[in-house]
Amino acid sequence: MITGELKWYTVAATLEAAVYEALTDTPERHGVVPGAIAWDACDCGMLAVSVAQVYPSEDFPAPQSTRLGTCDAPYEVAELVVQVIRCAPxxxxxxxxxxxxxxxxxxxxxxxxxxxxxxxxxxxxxxxxDARDISDFLVRPQVTQGPQGGCVGSELRALVSLLRN
Structure with missing residues (x-):
């Protein structure tokens, strides 16, 4: 199980590497980024992965809605965002x-x-x-992004659960 203070960075970096390896046309700009993904310069290609939100959960993928006595929820869930952006015509x-x-x-x-x-x-x-690196996951609908600011591409969000530590 992935644990520790960089657990969500580790999950994001693992997904970034998997997508980069899978792309037929690999962009020069790629990596894990903090916060919202900025299209400051897509340079005709950018792959970015970010952690959009993290929350406790008792029943994946639902956020914890009430306090559980003296203990917190057993799971922590993150929403990860994966964008592949290209230059728009x-x-x-x-x-x-x-x-x-x-x-x-x-x-x-x-x-x-x-x-x-x-x-x-x-x-x-x-x-x-399957390797029990994560507790569970749910891939959300993929959405086309743009064209905006000379860029166009797609965004995929996934919810991933880990045991709290």
Whole structure:
């Protein structure tokens, strides 16, 4: 079981490595980041993993709603966010909008990244669960992000449970 003060960083880094290895087109910028994932410079590719929230739970995945006598809930749950972002198509030359070919290529890239991300996260969490590195997990719906600020991609959230320590 993963424990200690860096347990959630360890889970996030494990997922980041699994997704990076699974991507057909690996971005130069990748890693675990603190807090909300900023699209300050997607540089035509960024993989970022962050811990969005952590809460105690008596019954995964529900947050603890009442105090349990003198003891806390037996589990701690984190919501992890995995984003793969690419540059969005832009207008070129005298055009006011991107070409349909550029939009189609972007759609293919986002779809491939989303598939590879979902598969990598699901497989790795299943392996971690089977090895009892984690207590349980739940992969949430994957959502397309953007285009915004010249970037587009996908976001996947997963809830992961560990024993409290």
């Amino acid at each position: 832009n207008a070129e030359g005298q055009s006011l909008y991107p070409t349909t070919e550029a939009l189609d290529a972007s759609a293919r890239s986002v779809a491939r990244d989303a598939y590879e991300t979902l598969r990598a996260v699901s497989v790795r969490l299943c392996e971690m669960n």
